[in-house]
Amino acid sequence: MNDLILTDTTLRPIADKVLAGQRLAFEDGIELYRSPDLLAVGWLANYIREKKHGNITYFNVNRHINPTNVCVAHCKLCAFGRDPDSPGAYTYALEEIYQRAEQGVREGATEFHIVGGLHPDLPFEYFLEMIRGLKQRCPGVHLKAFTMVEVHYFSRIAKISIEETLRRMKQAGVDSCPGGGAEIFHPRVRRIICDHKVSGQVWLNTAKKAHEIGLPSNATMLYGHVETEEERVDHLVKLREVQDQTHGFVAFIPLAFHPDNTPLSHIPKTTGYLDLRNIAVSRLLLDNFEHIKAYWIMLTPSIAQIALRFGANDLDGTVVEEKIYHDAGAKTSRVHAARRTRTPDPRRWSSSGRARHSLSPSRSLEDAASRSDYSAGPRVAHAQRLICVAFN
Numbered sequence: 001m002n003d004l005i006l007t008d009t010t011l012r013p014i015a016d017k018v019l020a021g022q023r024l025a026f027e028d029g030i031e032l033y034r035s036p037d038l039l040a041v042g043w044l045a046n047y048i049r050e051k052k053h054g055n056i057t058y059f060n061v062n063r064h065i066n067p068t069n070v071c072v073a074h075c076k077l078c079a080f081g082r083d084p085d086s087p088g089a090y091t092y093a094l095e096e097i098y099q100r101a102e103q104g105v106r107e108g109a110t111e112f113h114i115v116g117g118l119h120p121d122l123p124f125e126y127f128l129e130m131i132r133g134l135k136q137r138c139p140g141v142h143l144k145a146f147t148m149v150e151v152h153y154f155s156r157i158a159k160i161s162i163e164e165t166l167r168r169m170k171q172a173g174v175d176s177c178p179g180g181g182a183e184i185f186h187p188r189v190r191r192i193i194c195d196h197k198v199s200g201q202v203w204l205n206t207a208k209k210a211h212e213i214g215l216p217s218n219a220t221m222l223y224g225h226v227e228t229e230e231e232r233v234d235h236l237v238k239l240r241e242v243q244d245q246t247h248g249f250v251a252f253i254p255l256a257f258h259p260d261n262t263p264l265s266h267i268p269k270t271t272g273y274l275d276l277r278n279i280a281v282s283r284l285l286l287d288n289f290e291h292i293k294a295y296w297i298m299l300t301p302s303i304a305q306i307a308l309r310f311g312a313n314d315l316d317g318t319v320v321e322e323k324i325y326h327d328a329g330a331k332t333s334r335v336h337a338a339r340r341t342r343t344p345d346p347r348r349w350s351s352s353g354r355a356r357h358s359l360s361p362s363r364s365l366e367d368a369a370s371r372s373d374y375s376a377g378p379r380v381a382h383a384q385r386l387i388c389v390a391f392n
């Protein structure tokens with residue numbers, strides 16, 4: 001590894017802590033967000049990534065299933081949700097979901113990422129039946145389903161406790177929960193971007209309960225709208241505190257705000273500079289999270305590649321069809337990943353274009369299944385089988 005060159009010497013005490021394996025404080029997080037020396041911040045994050053993961057990056061072959069876009073929450077950050085009778089509103093019949101899922105399995109999918117709107121009329125049983133049906137038809141596929149916001153909503157409409165809601169989900173076949181809906185925990189921000197959504201504290205408590213009953217989950221942070229640096233660091237520190245207690249979070253995913261077609265469309269899009277900084281700062285502050293994802297759908301494949309040198313060790317999945325970000329103006333093609341999915345080839349996902357791994361495309365899935373520590377342990381939140389890619 002090359003030596004660290006600091007052009008911003010105020011980073012020196014933080015660098016010393018990182019190199020000594022010490023936990024960073026709230027104020028360090030602020031410094032990392034404010035430092036003009038992004039390359040040094042990235043170097044430090046990459047140091048941690050290499051220590052944790054060496055030359056291995058993860059991705060899986062997955063499909064997104066969004067059962068409905070009808071949503072009562074009306075979050076200002078969102079371009080996906082619709083009123084029931086609005087143009088473009090949809091709710092899939094279960095048979096349609098099963099057909100799409102089975103098509104995904106034929107194409108190699110090992111995980112379904114399932115999230116949707118808070119529908120005013122669909123009962124909790126619709127979602128449980130969907131999970132049972134998917135498990136029965138696609139038994140080998142990891143079901144990563146329902147954010148903490150949906151869990152909370154299900155508990156309300158079914159008039160049962162959060163614990164009971166989570167237990168029923170698990171019993172039906174949910175293997176883990178995705179990290180969406182966290183946004184920024186601070187109430188000032190939530191009042192502006194998602195005032196009808198559960199509070200940050202409720203999101204955190206629900207995640208804790210999920211972990212306690214044996215459902216691992218991911219966590220996200222939506223940045224690049226009205227939040228301050230203090231509010232981002234507060235969000236990360238709160239996640240770190242819960243993780244200290246439960247160890248139930250598997251991956252953290254910083255999500256860049258896409259303003260198009262939302263009531264916040266006046267807010268400029270994030271820059272590559274901000275995207276890379278959020279990857280790096282989260283890698284540095286979240287010392288008890290194994291995995292940081294660069295969600296290429298949102299970052300673009302090019303920034304996601306660079307993010308692998310700024311602390312990220314996971315590219316999420318092949319996805320193929322994505323709705324939430326594309327409704328909000330994401331420019332990655334909706335079929336961008338499909339070509340990769342039919343012929344999984346880790347070299348196409350390498351960050352540098354000069355990957356040293358020797359997996360042939362046809363052997364890559366099998367090799368990955370045996371090499372991936374994600375897929376081996378009980379805390380799988382992505383997929384049963386993941387592809388490991390050496391990338392430098």
Ligand code: V47
Pocket residue numbers: 077078079080147177178179180181182183218219220222253255256257258259262295316324325328
């Ligand atoms: O919960 C909604 C966010 C999330 C917009 O757990 C928006 O592995 C930007 O959570 N601009 C959904 N973001 C995506 C998500 C996710 C993605 C990849 C992997 C995982 C995982 C989870 O997207 C929502 C919300 O926070 N979102 N609208 C928007 N306009």
